[in-house]
Amino acid sequence: MDTRQLRYFTAVCEFRNLSHAADHCNTAASALSLHIARLEEELDTKLFTRKPRGMDPTAAGLKLLEHAKYILAAFETAASDVRLGHAEIAGNIAIGMPYSVINVIGAGLMRTVMEDLPKVRLLIREGLSGMTYTALRTGEVEAALIFNPAPDGQTQRVPLIEEELFCIGRREIIGDPSQPIRLEDMAALPLALLQSGSLSRALVDRPAELARLEANARIQLASIAGTLNAMKAGLACTLAPKVLVSDELRTGELVARPVIDPTPIRTLYLVSAADERPTFLRERISALICDLVQQAVQEGRWEGARLSG
The missing domain is CATH 3.40.190.10 (Periplasmic binding protein-like II)
Known part of the structure; x- marks a missing residue:
């Protein structure tokens, strides 16, 4: 039993005529008749009394009609609730x-x-x-x-x-931006590193290399603004993505140098x-x-x- 069979069944109950119900359901009368027959077979009972000029529901048919109306109404309510909920986001x-x-x-x-x-x-x-x-x-x-x-x-x-991290700072701090720098060599530069709290830094997947950088960092900050100020003032460089300083890179105030061995990816x-x-x-x-x-x-x-x- 499915909702289509129940719709066909209620249509026949309403019109008391197979052809009229088929027109209402936009399907062939033969197909409608087949669905009703399968429904009667599944329930092991006659749902209609066939007459020369129409079909009348039996007592079992009238009982099923009560349930069918409730089921179809509940189904429509559920579908409407989902559609409206999706459309009306608030x-x-x-x-x-x-x-x-x-x-x-x-x-x-x-x-x-x-x-x-x-x-x-x-x-x-x-x-x-x-x-x-x-x-x-x-x-x-x-x-x-x-x-x-x-x-x-x-x-x-x-x-x-996946985002690549660069050595970022003023040119006089980090050197030629066209030349890659090894991650371990960054430890020799004045560093200001972001501190990320409970996850103990979510910058790279290589904690050993990161630990060496942190051990040599003179400044640690929990502030993006503070890190930017340190770089712009020429006090330190940092390990960060280019999008963090996109405006400063465009003006040349800061430069970004590729990092290798390994290339930090987050x-x-x-x-x-x-x-x-x-x-x-x-x-x-x-x-x-x-x-x-x-x-x-x-x-x-x-x-x-x-x-x-």
């Missing part, structure tokens, strides 16, 4: 992301929400990956963009991009709590973020990044 949502990501997709995300989702209130919470991960686990944000999150069973994550994930019930709003915002990230990479606005997978 509510508040908080998304966590690092400054460098906001720098690339933040304006596009805000513009789309303002123009296309008038009943949505968006909170973008800026933070380093470790802080953002903590905010996700405590429920302060519903989804987050996080670099290299630690493995766990409490979150679900979708990889979006992966950006869209992360959400595994035990959270999905909502239309979160699904819509998550899909929008994925589209904006993909578009930025394809258009060359996310230099040093490539799409995952």
Whole structure:
């Protein structure tokens, strides 16, 4: 028994005539007759009394009609609820992301929400990956963009991009930007490194090399603004993506030098709590973020990044 059979059945009950019911259902009378016969066979009872000029429901048919009307009404209510819920997206949502990501997709995300989702209130919470991960686990944000999150069973994550990190600073600090620098040689430079909190830095997948850099870093900051100030003042360089200082690279105030042996790569994930019930709003915002990230990479606005997978 399925909803199509029930619709055909209720139509025959209403019109008391196979041909008229078939016209109403936009199907052939023979097909309608076959469905009714199969329904009677499945229920092992006669649902109609066949007459020369029509069909009358039996007592069993009238009992089934009561159930069929309820089932079909419930089905339509469910379908309508899903369609309307998907079309009418509303509510508040908080998304966590690092400054460098906001720098690339933040304006596009805000513009789309303002123009296309008038009943949505968006909170973008800026933070380093470790802080953002903590905010996700405590429920302060519903989804987050996080670099290299630690493995766990409490979150679900979708990889979006892989991003190369560069030695960035003033030319007189880091040298010729056209010449690669070995990661271990960066330890000899004046360094200001970002401190990312509970994830103990989500910059690279090579903790040993990172540890050597951290051991030689004279300055550690939990502030993007502080790191930028240190570089612009010629006090230090840092290990970061180009998008963090895209404006400064264009003006020549700062330069970026490729890093080798190894080349530091970090992966950006869209992360959400595994035990959270999905909502239309979160699904819509998550899909929008994925589209904006993909578009930025394809258009060359996310230099040093490539799409995952």
